[in-house]
Amino acid sequence: MYTKIALGLIAAASLTAPTYAASGNGVTTRRLLAVRTCDANNSPLTNVDAKSGCDGGVAYTCTNYSPWAVNDNLAYGFAATAIGGGSESSWCCACYQLTFTSGPVAGKSMIVQSTNTGGDLGNNHFDILMPGGGVGIFDGCRSEFGQSLPGQQYGGVSSRSECDASNMPASLRAGCYWRFDWFKNADNPGVTFKQVACPAALTAISGCKRNDDASFPAPSVA
Template sequence: MHTSTTLALLAAAATANAASGTGTTTRYWDCCKPSCAWTGKASVTAPVTTCDANDSPLTDPDAKSGCDGGTAYTCSNYSPWAVSDTLAYGFAATSISGGTESSWCCACYQLEFTSGAVAGKTMIVQSTNTGGDLGSNQFDILMPGGGVGLFDGCKSEFGTSLPGEQYGGVSSRSDCTSSSMPAELQAGCEWRFDWFEGADNPGVTFSQVECPAAITAISGCTRSDDGSFPAASS
């Protein structure tokens, strides 16, 4: 029989590797195949789902990225969405201090915003991508119209570049419904000016959590150790 002390030690060990700290955020939407969509990146049920140029899910996890002349792109349903007035779900590229891609891919993080108009709100993101240009404890949140950054797969996917600057993206909500913003990305773009209140790279405190089912249902990716982390806020 386990004593209460033994159970407490087991619980502590299960969550001992949960990442936490303070971090920064940025934003992007480059349409490229995310890095966690390749096989072998982490111990997961399946790599992150990708889509073809018609937004249909692909079954081949080794399909070449659209940013490299291939057919695999970020699916439009990776756009962020509001769960309530104070909670949102989404996806991000991450770089967490002390970890590696194998510990980041498909992990979920609860972000508590500490600055800007969004201060006091919470967002839970799943890491679907990593990047050599990211700093320590940086969350590059996926949001349409957030800027393509280093790579632009949107032109090959949609036949036109998305509106906005390369870094930073669109500057107003009206840009989200311009003729050059694909219809399937417009709601995710508007989210930035609605729930996110136009915040510009707010700071966060973060902690690793068990992924909500609504998030993994989109990505198709769950880590083998996911259940060892604390439940996310609801």
């Protein structure tokens, strides 16, 4: 759900590294992590080194990291990533255009910004931030919201109606609906991907834009 780990990996600032234009085939799962962080009241923190709420600190994922539909065939969001052939410095805060190749979202595109990494990710793996997707191994949601959230620890909620559960915070419901409305409750669909210049709508939320961002092509979406 809204889990925050490895806070020190990425700061809300500009990053640069040797240009590495990643592309290929990949896999997706779902999780929630972030760059710019908030306190438990969803107020942005100014201290980028604030300790993670998963580890007894005060830093949590801001609720505006939820994915959203731009139109029927395009969505924006955020993801933890592990891209083969590169390194953390080459993919942190980079944006990728994913084209889904399987399941009910086959043919749709999503542009995600990489806001974290994860030791549990495989090669060319995009772990999409998604309310209702399950809190995973690092559950910061209970301390952030003062309650457990609906759904299973791994996999999250199983129906759209669970997004309306009394223990689903109102600020997360739109992102939970997105999972069933735009994403069609797809179960870890495959993707092809390519690195692209980040849309301003994503960097405005994360507070992070790479110095080499302009060297990558604009997204090719309808």
